[in-house]
Amino acid sequence: xxxxxxxxxxxxxxxxxxxxxxxxxxxxxxxxxxxxxxxxxxxxxxxxxxxxxxxxxxxxxxxxxxxxxxxxxxxxxxxxxxxxxxxxxxxxxxxxxxxxxxxxxxxxxxxxxxxxxxxxxxxxxxxxxxxxxxxxxxxxxxxxxxxxxxxxxxxxxxxxxxxxxxxxxxxxxxxxxxxxxxxxxxxxxxxxxxxxxxxxxxxxxxxxxxxxxxxxxxxxxxxxxxxxxxxxxxxxxxxxxxxxxxxxxxxxxxxxxxxxxxxxxxxxxxxxxxxxxxxxxxxxxxxxxxxxxxxxxxxxxxxxxxxxxxxxxxxxxxxxxx
Ligand code: SF4
Ligand code: SF4
Ligand code: SF4
Numbered sequence: 001x002x003x004x005x006x007x008x009x010x011x012x013x014x015x016x017x018x019x020x021x022x023x024x025x026x027x028x029x030x031x032x033x034x035x036x037x038x039x040x041x042x043x044x045x046x047x048x049x050x051x052x053x054x055x056x057x058x059x060x061x062x063x064x065x066x067x068x069x070x071x072x073x074x075x076x077x078x079x080x081x082x083x084x085x086x087x088x089x090x091x092x093x094x095x096x097x098x099x100x101x102x103x104x105x106x107x108x109x110x111x112x113x114x115x116x117x118x119x120x121x122x123x124x125x126x127x128x129x130x131x132x133x134x135x136x137x138x139x140x141x142x143x144x145x146x147x148x149x150x151x152x153x154x155x156x157x158x159x160x161x162x163x164x165x166x167x168x169x170x171x172x173x174x175x176x177x178x179x180x181x182x183x184x185x186x187x188x189x190x191x192x193x194x195x196x197x198x199x200x201x202x203x204x205x206x207x208x209x210x211x212x213x214x215x216x217x218x219x220x221x222x223x224x225x226x227x228x229x230x231x232x233x234x235x236x237x238x239x240x241x242x243x244x245x246x247x248x249x250x251x252x253x254x255x256x257x258x259x260x261x262x263x264x265x266x267x268x269x270x271x272x273x274x275x276x277x278x279x280x281x282x283x284x285x286x287x288x289x290x291x292x293x294x295x296x297x298x299x300x301x302x303x304x305x306x307x308x309x310x311x312x313x314x315x316x317x318x319x320x321x322x
Pocket of ligand 2 (some may be wrong): 227
């Protein structure tokens with residue numbers, strides 16, 4: 001069987017997804033046998049022009065990690081889509097916007113002001129900020145455009161498969177490699193993970209217990225057997241796709257939703273509001289308000305990995321982008 005051409009590329013990402021590919025230990029040898037790595041900026045030099053010169057469809061599989069925030073990232077996503085037979089959104093940032101997607105709680109101007117003018121350590125009396133183009137005696141210099149929004153990869157180009165996780169766990173990567181090696185890929189559009197919510201695969205005991213207060217994990221002694229949500233610890237398991245094997249809940253930490261919404265969930269924040277409403281032990285509106293206020297940063301918690309992929313996609317004020 002001829003070797004496949006494999007590309008790995010990153011955009012608005014932390015590098016963890018790239019490194020996770022190396023976590024597959026000896027399976028990396030199978031990747032070596034299976035594929036020629038034609039592009040992987042983390043591991044080897046590769047230029048835009050090299051990709052441009054490839055024939056369309058020359059890359060058999062592209063693992064694309066990272067969200068899209070800059071015009072250059074969008075350009076690379078479009079180029080790699082054209083050059084790749086199979087484009088896989090790899091990791092939460094590419095699939096749902098991920099941690100970089102939390103920037104959608106702010107406007108572009110707010111971010112630029114904070115970074116270049118307002119931080120306590122900034123000394124920028126002239127208020128200089130980066131511009132997309134600037135004229136210098138030698139000609140025009142340009143920088144990639146910084147968009148107002150963070151986008152997911154599938155909001156920019158058509159994606160064939162999704163491997164979620166921050167970063168994706170080893171067994172899912174191995175599953176994907178095996179599927180590619182044996183040419184047994186699932187139907188296009190499949191999320192290579194569980195289909196049901198994480199709660200379905202969580203071994204913790206659920207007793208339909210109601211709560212009167214919410215606490216953070218460091219504020220309580222966590223019972224290792226019982227459902228975290230029923231202990232008053234916000235756990236996003238009811239809204240999150242399973243398939244990670246409970247990496248966090250297994251070590252007494254609540255799920256933060258890195259696998260994105262479960263198959264039947266349209267919006268993880270809305271689902272979590274419903275799940276939380278169902279466990280609050282009160283019918284008194286004032287008391288309910290007080291209990292709800294104990295949830296620290298609800299929007300940032302429920303949409304930690306998927307704000308750009310949510311129904312609202314970003315913070316809005318009176319129907320407008322704010
Ligand atoms: S999904 Fe997580 S590990 Fe992967 S690039 Fe994004 S932040 Fe990093
Ligand atoms: S809410 Fe969290 S701890 Fe409870 S069953 Fe679901 S995943 Fe497990
Ligand atoms: S428990 Fe939740 S946050 Fe942790 S790895 Fe699984 S899906 Fe991601």
